[in-house]
Structure formats: structure tokens, C-alpha cells
Amino acid sequence: MAVKVQVRDLHKSYGKTEVLKGLDLDVQDNEVLCMIGPSGSGKSTFLRCLTHLETPTKGQIIINGHDLSDPQTNINTVRENIGMVFQHFNLFPHLTVLQNITLAPVQLKKETPEQAEQTARKLLAQVGLADKADVMPTSLSGGQQQRVAIARTLAMHPQIMLFDEPTSALDPEMVGDVLAIMKQLAQDGMTMIVVTHEMGFAKEVADQVVFMADGLIQEQGKPADLFNHPKSPRLQDFLNKVINI
Amino acid sequence: MRKWQVMVVTLLVTLGGWFGFSVTAHADADYTIATDTTFAPFEFQVKGGQYRGIDIDLLKAIAKKEHFTYQLKALSFNAAVQQLSANQVDGVIAGMNITSAREATFDFSKPYYTSGVVMAVAQKSPIETMANLKGKTVALKTGTAGATYAKSVQAKYGFKIKYFNDSNNMYNDVKVGNSVACFEDYPVMSYGIKNGIPLKIVSKQHDAGDYGFAVKKGKNAKLLRQFNAGLAAIKADGTYDKIINHYLHAKESTLTGETANSRTFVGLFTQNLGTIGNGLWMTLKLTVVAIILATILGLILGVLGVMPGKVGPAISSTIIYIFRGMPLMVLAFFIYIGFPDLIGHGFKIPAFVAGLITLMLNEGAYTGAFVKGGFQAVDKGQMEAARSLGLPYWAAMRKVVMPQGIRIMIPSFINQFIITLKDTSILSVIGIVELTQTGTLIIARNFEGFKIWLMIAMIYLIIITLLTWLSNWVQRRIN
Numbered sequence: 001m002a003v004k005v006q007v008r009d010l011h012k013s014y015g016k017t018e019v020l021k022g023l024d025l026d027v028q029d030n031e032v033l034c035m036i037g038p039s040g041s042g043k044s045t046f047l048r049c050l051t052h053l054e055t056p057t058k059g060q061i062i063i064n065g066h067d068l069s070d071p072q073t074n075i076n077t078v079r080e081n082i083g084m085v086f087q088h089f090n091l092f093p094h095l096t097v098l099q100n101i102t103l104a105p106v107q108l109k110k111e112t113p114e115q116a117e118q119t120a121r122k123l124l125a126q127v128g129l130a131d132k133a134d135v136m137p138t139s140l141s142g143g144q145q146q147r148v149a150i151a152r153t154l155a156m157h158p159q160i161m162l163f164d165e166p167t168s169a170l171d172p173e174m175v176g177d178v179l180a181i182m183k184q185l186a187q188d189g190m191t192m193i194v195v196t197h198e199m200g201f202a203k204e205v206a207d208q209v210v211f212m213a214d215g216l217i218q219e220q221g222k223p224a225d226l227f228n229h230p231k232s233p234r235l236q237d238f239l240n241k242v243i244n245i
Numbered sequence: 246m247r248k249w250q251v252m253v254v255t256l257l258v259t260l261g262g263w264f265g266f267s268v269t270a271h272a273d274a275d276y277t278i279a280t281d282t283t284f285a286p287f288e289f290q291v292k293g294g295q296y297r298g299i300d301i302d303l304l305k306a307i308a309k310k311e312h313f314t315y316q317l318k319a320l321s322f323n324a325a326v327q328q329l330s331a332n333q334v335d336g337v338i339a340g341m342n343i344t345s346a347r348e349a350t351f352d353f354s355k356p357y358y359t360s361g362v363v364m365a366v367a368q369k370s371p372i373e374t375m376a377n378l379k380g381k382t383v384a385l386k387t388g389t390a391g392a393t394y395a396k397s398v399q400a401k402y403g404f405k406i407k408y409f410n411d412s413n414n415m416y417n418d419v420k421v422g423n424s425v426a427c428f429e430d431y432p433v434m435s436y437g438i439k440n441g442i443p444l445k446i447v448s449k450q451h452d453a454g455d456y457g458f459a460v461k462k463g464k465n466a467k468l469l470r471q472f473n474a475g476l477a478a479i480k481a482d483g484t485y486d487k488i489i490n491h492y493l494h495a496k497e498s499t500l501t502g503e504t505a506n507s508r509t510f511v512g513l514f515t516q517n518l519g520t521i522g523n524g525l526w527m528t529l530k531l532t533v534v535a536i537i538l539a540t541i542l543g544l545i546l547g548v549l550g551v552m553p554g555k556v557g558p559a560i561s562s563t564i565i566y567i568f569r570g571m572p573l574m575v576l577a578f579f580i581y582i583g584f585p586d587l588i589g590h591g592f593k594i595p596a597f598v599a600g601l602i603t604l605m606l607n608e609g610a611y612t613g614a615f616v617k618g619g620f621q622a623v624d625k626g627q628m629e630a631a632r633s634l635g636l637p638y639w640a641a642m643r644k645v646v647m648p649q650g651i652r653i654m655i656p657s658f659i660n661q662f663i664i665t666l667k668d669t670s671i672l673s674v675i676g677i678v679e680l681t682q683t684g685t686l687i688i689a690r691n692f693e694g695f696k697i698w699l700m701i702a703m704i705y706l707i708i709i710t711l712l713t714w715l716s717n718w719v720q721r722r723i724n
């Protein structure tokens with residue numbers, strides 16, 4: 001198996017506060033990695049470093065063989081291979097659902113407008129929103145918006161997908177639809193890094209689970225081991241709290 | 246081409262046409278000669294926007310005798326003199342006294358008229374001699390012989406001085422009692438009083454001086470020769486006397502075609518419809534072109550302002566700081582008079598173009614500030630989502646951030662349009678005859694301050710109302 005994402009000694013500080021304090025992580029091809037941890041532990045910051053929305057203070061990130069810290073690397077090319085789904089969807093409110101999806105492939109000349117539209121319609125069908133192509137995003141429910149956002153990311157045919165709490169802004173009855181699509185993606189062999197509070201999803205889908213706290217990876221392993229036999233008191237404490245909710 | 250591209254191209258072609266036109270219009274005549282706007286009976290505007298008066302008619306008669314052509318440029322007296330020394334015009338005829346100070350910078354023709362300074366006070370004023378002026382305020386018009394004389398006796402009589410840029414405001418200040426007296430050339434004052442200015446002359450003529458036609462020292466010797474020769478010729482054939490008599494012994498009404506019963510609001514309006522229409526058209530032209538230029542500049546400044554890195558934002562905020570901080574009038578003078586002075590070599594900027602540049606810089610700076618704010622108000626997640634899809638910065642800006650930011654800015658744009666419309670009135674200081682200047686000119690002739698200013702104010706309000714309706718409609722369409 002090829003290594004898709006390789007992180008070594010990753011540090012990130014905002015001014016004097018160090019948010020990531022030296023992370024090491026490997027994600028293999030076709031692997032699904034779930035990341036859990038308390039609020040403020042640096043999970044979002046970690047994902048944002050992977051797409052270079054944040055510049056690491058120190059350390060190395062290699063995505064698909066491209067070293068992000070190398071000035072020779074074209075970050076836009078790397079980003080085409082790594083899709084990001086945000087907690088608040090971040091759909092473009094001034095464009096229709098279809099235009100949201102076709103914008104990047106057409107702008108980057110990956111596809112002609114006609115091809116892009118075809119792909120977009122196929123992807124919308126895949127996420128169960130074939131009939132919503134021409135509406136504006138604001139008229140959709142949160143769950144529908146997040147599914148459009150996933151379709152938008154998929155339209156760039158990424159090899160790796162990052163999800164930052166994709167369901168935590170959703171009403172409970174919407175969560176299932178989004179998770180089902182993510183599960184399907186995992187089954188189709190997409191390499192995924194998912195920050196989530198959905199323990200059920202992590203147990204069922206993840207190949208590997210990482211527990212983060214205080215800017216460090218505290219524990220890492222197969223879901224069964226991690227959830228059933230947590231070693232550190234931090235994780236035991238965290239799991240107790242999550243399960244009691 | 247997309248719709249907006251077609252629009253931009255059309256616009257640039259139209260603009261280019263205008264500039265080209267204003268340049269060729271200058272090149273047509275042999276000379277450009279500046280005059281004052283409100284100095285009856287030497288120069289004043291009559292119905293239809295034409296200038297008449299002793300100076301104007303003399304110049305016309307002389308040009309005819311000497312076979313030269315000229316373009317007349319009516320400015321305030323000060324602007325006319327400044328432009329002559331800045332080489333922006335070839336000559337000035339504006340009831341200008343020949344003084345030794347002026348002879349240092351200008352060459353004068355032979356005197357074409359001799360006049361002295363008198364003191365005038367309100368009709369019911371108790372002031373009878375200059376000795377009564379102690380501690381009181383006197384109104385003067387900058388750069389006139391009256392002002393020079395008054396300054397020379399200020400210490401002796403102990404009065405305070407208040408300066409004005411045109412005669413009417415000076416008369417009005419005396420009329421309403423803010424100042425107790427003004428000093429003015431005799432023919433000007435007596436012509437004005439005959440035409441309804443409620444003042445009276447209480448002194449004899451002092452400091453009699455000669456009026457001359459001026460060119461810049463050492464330049465335009467030929468024009469000066471032609472003027473002198475022409476003057477001699479029209480004196481010899483009686484034309485000169487005819488002109489002087491026509492103005493100094495006539496009621497304004499016989500000169501302008503206005504009759505006393507056309508002094509009602511409606512009467513004045515219909516009488517001056519053409520002049521007001523021309524002024525309004527100039528105001529609208531300035532407003533529309535300035536808004537377009539300012540919007541382009543503002544967008545550039547706004548985009549620079551939110552660019553990553555330090556250089557773009559630094560340039561943007563410096564430009565915004567400078568042009569937002571400078572009073573519009575100072576900027577107008579700087580561009581129209583200061584800038585050509587700096588460049589030298591007879592470099593000229595047509596007033597219309599200078600006015601446009603002024604408005605573009607000032608309104609563009611304000612626009613830049615709110616455009617920047619608008620872009621910053623777009624959720625950061627939008628840029629991040631676009632960038633994570635692999636769009637380069639400019640594509641993300643153009644396709645995602647700008648369309649949303651501009652929507653946020655629409656109310657500010659509308660506000661700025663209205664401000665621009667009002668700000669065009671300030672450009673009257675560089676001699677652009679827009680709506681406000683039109684008002685000044687009409688009043689210079691008929692002294693109907695209240696009715697004419699009411700008329701002008703109403704026109705501005707009507708246009709602003711229409712503009713507000715239009716923009717509300719646009720806003721509804723967009724949302």
C-alpha cells in the first residue's frame with residue numbers, strides 16, 4: 001500500500017500559543033482515518049495545514065508525493081487532489097447548485113462546461129439531489145447543502161478527502177444521509193481523513209482512529225481497540241463524556 | 246464578448262471621443278482668452294449662456310478688425326489671472342487694472358478704459374464716509390482694484406476685511422448687513438445699482454486706474470500688437486464709443502431681453518431654461534463619467550486593499566488616505582492649476598478633464614474604502630472553500646468573493662453616486678459651468694438670488710430623488 005499522506009513533526013503556532021505541538025501521522029491509500037478529540041485540541045488546524053490554508057510553523061507534510069513545504073510545489077495542483085468538506089458547507093450563495101459544482105472544473109480547464117455539467121448531474125444523483133441542480137443553495141436544508149458540498153469536492157476527482165465535522169452543524173435527522181454518502185465513498189476506496197464526533201461512524205467505517213488532545217496525538221489504533229480498551233485516562237474521560245451525551 | 250465587456254469598451258470609446266473633442270475644440274481658435282464670469286458691465290452672461298459686456302464686445306470688435314479668432318474662457322477673476330501666469334490661456338480681458346505689480350508678470354495693452362474705486366453701502370446705512378468704518382467689516386472681491394485700494398487705507402480707517410470671489414456675494418454681504426460697505430470700480434457699481442442692487446455710492450472715485458488687456462510677460466507679443474492696433478481702429482471709427490455707451494447708459498433689461506414682468510419664479514425659469522438646461526447637462530455628464538471612473542478606481546483600490554502580502558494594502562490605504570483627506574476644492578485647484586504649473590512647457594488640461602480627474606480621485610478613494618470593507622465582509626470560508634478546490638487566488642477573488650462583496654456594497658455605491666452628483670458643484674471654482682455655476686451666472690445678471698437658488702436647489706433634489714428611485718429599483722432586481 002502506498003502512503004498518501006505523511007506528516008512529520010508538525011508544529012503550528014498562532015503568535016505565542018502553540019496549537020499543534022509535533023504531530024506524526026501516515027495515511028495509506030484507501031484508508032479511512034477518523035480523528036476525535038475535545039474542542040480546541042487542534043483538529044481543524046491540522047486539516048487546514050494539510051490543504052495549506054494554514055502554513056505550518058515547523059515540520060513536513062507530504063501529500064501524494066508532493067512536499068508542501070517545498071517552494072517548488074504548486075499548491076493549487078496539490079489542492080486539486082485533496083478535497084475538503086467544511087463544517088459549515090461554505091457553498092457559494094450567489095451560484096446555483098450546479099454552478100457551485102462546475103465552477104472549479106471549468107475554471108481550471110479540467111473539463112469543458114458540457115462535460116462538467118454532465119459530471120455534476122451524475123454526482124448530484126449520487127448524493128440524492130438530482131432534482132436540485134438549478135436551485136440556489138440557501139433554499140436547501142443543511143443536510144442537502146452538505147451533500148452538495150461533497151458533490152462539489154468530488155467534481156475535482158480528488159484522491160484524498162478531508163472532512164471537518166461534516167455533520168455537527170446539522171439537525172439530527174439530516175446526519176444519517178450525509179454519513180451514508182461518506183460510507184459509500186469509503187467503500188468505493190476513497191482515502192479519507194474525517195474529524196468527527198460521530199462515534200458510531202468511526203467504529204463502523206474507520207480503519208484507524210486517532211485521539212487528539214492539547215495539540216498532540218494521544219492515542220492511535222484500530223477502532224475496536226481504541227473504543228473498547230482506551231489506555232490513557234484522557235481518552236477514557238473523553239469517551240465517557242461523549243457516550244453519556 | 247460578454248455584456249459587461251461591451252459596456253466597458255463602449256464607455257472607453259465615448260470617453261476618448263469626449264477628450265478628443267475637447268482638445269480639438271481648443272486647437273481650432275488662434276488664441277484662448279480668459280475673462281471673468283461676473284463683472285458687469287464688462288462681462289456677464291446673458292440669456293442662453295452667451296457672454297456680453299464691454300470687454301467682450303471690445304474684444305470681438307478688435308478681433309474682427311485684426312482678423313484673429315479666439316476661444317473665450319469665463320473663469321473667476323483669480324483663476325483667469327492664475328491661468329495666464331501658468332500659460333494655460335493666451336490673454337486675459339477682465340476689467341483688469343494695470344498695476345506695477347502686475348506689470349512684473351504680465352505685458353499690458355494700451356489702456357482701454359479708465360475708472361476709479363468707489364465705496365458703496367446699503368441704502369439705509371448711516372455710513373457716509375470712510376471715517377465711519379472704524380471697527381466695522383468691509384467686503385472686498387479678491388484681486389480687484391477696489392480690494393487694493395481698501396487695503397491701502399485699512400490702517401488709516403481701522404476696518405476689518407472679508408474677501409469674496411465674486412461680486413454678487415460681496416454685494417449681498419453688504420445688503421444683508423454682515424459687512425457695512427464694499428469697494429468696487431465705479432462703472433461696475435453704478436451699472437449694478439441701476440439694475441437693482443440695493444446699495445448706494447457714498448464716495449467719489451479714488452485711485453483712478455487704467456484697464457488693460459494682459460498677456461504673459463514676453464509671450465504673445467503679436468496678440469498684444471493686434472489688440473493695440475484694433476483698439477486704435479475702433480476708437481477711430483466710433484465703434485468704441487458705441488460699445489461704452491451701450492453698456493454704461495443702459496438698463497440691464499435692454500441688454501438681456503428680460504422684462505420686469507418676467508421676474509416671477511415661473512417667468513425666470515422659462516427665461517433661463519436654456520442656460521439651466523446646459524448647466525444641468527454638464528452636471529449630469531460630469532456625474533456619470535466621474536462615477537464610472539471612480540468605480541473603476543475604487544474597485545482597483547479595494548482589491549489591492551485585501552490582497553495577501555503587505556504591498557497591495559499599503560498602496561491602497563496610502564492612496565485612500567491622501568485623496569480622502571484632501572478637500573475637493575484644493576484637489577481641483579491642484580490638478581487644474583498646480584499640476585500644469587509643475588510640468589511647464591505650456592502644458593494644459595481642459596477644465597472638464599481636470600474636473601473629472603478630481604472627482605475620480607476623490608470619489609474613487611471613498612469608493613475604495615467601502616469596496617475594501619465589502620470584500621472583507623464576505624465570509625472567510627468562501628475564499629477558503631474556493632482555494633481548497635484548487636482555484637488560484639485571482640480566480641477565487643473574481644468568481645467567488647467579488648460577486649458577493651459587490652452585492653454587499655450596493656447601498657454604499659448608491660450613496661456615493663448621490664455624493665458625486667452634489668460634489669460636481671464644487672468644480673465651478675475651476676470655471677466649469679455646471680448647474681451651480683449656472684445659478685451664479687444668472688444671478689450676476691438679474692440679482693434674483695432667492696428665486697434662482699431655490700430653482701437650482703429644487704433641480705438637485707429632483708435628480709437625487711430620481712436617482713434614488715432608480716437605485717432602489719436596481720437593488721430590488723438584484724436581491
Ligand SMILES: Nc1ncnc2c1ncn2[C@@H]1O[C@H](COP(=O)(O)OP(=O)(O)OP(=O)(O)O)[C@@H](O)[C@H]1O
Nearest residue numbers: 014017019037038039040041042043044045046165
Ligand atoms: N487563526 C487563529 N488565530 C489564533 N488562534 C487560533 C486560530 N485558529 C485556531 N486557533 C486556536 O487554536 C486552537 C485549536 O483550534 P482548532 O479549531 O484547531 O480546534 P478543534 O480541535 O478543531 O476544535 P473544535 O472541536 O471546537 O472545532 C484553539 O484554541 C483556537 O482558539
Ligand SMILES: [Mg+2]
Nearest residue numbers: 043044045164
Ligand atoms: Mg474544529
